[in-house]
Amino acid sequence: MENWSERLESSSEILRRQAVRVPLPDVEAERSFHQNMMRIAAAGDRKSELLDDPDVPLTDVYEDELAEMRRSFEHRLQHVAGENYYDIATAYLEGDRDDWVGALAAYYLECYYRLQERYTVDEQIFFLVILRYPNCFTVNLSFLTGDFGPEGVRYESTKHVEADLDEQDKQQLYGDCQRSQHEAAKYLREKTDCIREAVPDPDTTPFEQRRYGGFVHITGRNGATFNEILESLSPDPDRFNGEPSTPGLVDEGPEAKRAKQEFLTDAKVEL
Template identity: 75%
Template sequence: MTDWSERMASGTKILHRQAVRIPLPDVDAERSLHENMMRIADAGQRKAELLDDPDVPLTEVYEDELAEMRQSFKHRLQQVAGEDYYNVATAYLDGERDDWVGALAAYYLECYYRLQERYTVDEQIFFLVILRYPDCFTVNLSFLSGDISDDAVRYESAKHLEADLDERAREQYYADCQYSQHEAAEYLRERVGCIRDAFPDPETTPVEQRQYGGFVHVTGRDGTTFSEILDSLSPDPNRFDDEISAPGLVPEGPETGRAKENYVADAEVEL
């Protein structure tokens, strides 16, 4: 981990403000995308149910979500670069290879490592954008610092409280935390449909109705307070004018730039 961090610090400016662009050459590829997005939507629904369960600490809710995301990135790493993905990624960063496999391995592996710190580091904002275009889709995962906007739902975690409260104050604070988590659960239940709407089933949806779609997911923690945004995001139909035959890195795109301005004040990109 230390060795990787040193490599990233010295040579990864190329990864900043970048997204992964993946081609959609046929219905099979579209079906795979749809199924992956439904898994993300299902995970959001499961998170809402766990948030609403008073017997489940918030730390466990996020460990469940984090485990799912770690597995997803590890799967992507293995798909892109095989079991030797770490050496492929470091070879790219060390200038020993210059291809899309190495670039994507480095991108995914850094995201994988950053996720390890996601809920232990204050003021690090997780910012995910996935956008669908007629012949491809893009995935942009950023880690920011700044202030999440008032559009977010905010909820409290009793597990992260360090203050020494008396029994009565602690009971009241615990009740307030449960109420705020219930409100967050309701928010997620209402919003998770935007993921399903953005990536409909290609078997049942006409092609002209599934060419464009997307969503943005923002989460962060400041002390005991967690913030979260889940919203639809419209792709720019003029973003790409070239054909794509293989995955690769592209600039993050104007849609993501505007979303960062809308949802994170004074945003600074860490990745």
């Protein structure tokens, strides 16, 4: 993995402002998509529980979330390209192959690589948009720099405060951080249902009620302050024409662009 950033640097425009589009040709594919989204919702529930536990340091909450994300992307890589996903992604970036398997392997591997770094990288915003259309869904993952707007929730971590405090100030800081994490836990408990509503169960929901849905999840850290936004997002019904035959990369879409403008300021895309 150590040479991946060097390989990508000369070819980063291949992946910039792109999303993955995956066909939904039948109910079985919809079931698989629904199950994956329920796992994401359950991970949000778990994060809210950990944030609300005063015995769990925020660093552990953060690492637990990142570990789950890394496992998810590694699973996607192996599902798309098999055990040789690194060689396949590299061949795509070097122009030795030009197929959807190589494209998705490169996209997912870059996401995986950046998630490996994310725990130690400050001031980087993780931006995820998942949208459901009648015959497909899209996954847009971006890593940005910029600032958060007033929406969402902010919470503090004592582990990330770099200051020499006396005992009284330490106790005050601890109490303030615990209160902010409690508010963040409450926010997530109230918001994870937007994931479930975006992708309802195809076995119990009529097709007309599940044709469109989506959400945006944005997280980031600036020093000791963590930011989080989780909101519903409406797909553009005119975005696509026709049915996709295979997965592939597409433009990030107007929905993601609007979300960046609505929820962030001075956002610049790294990937």
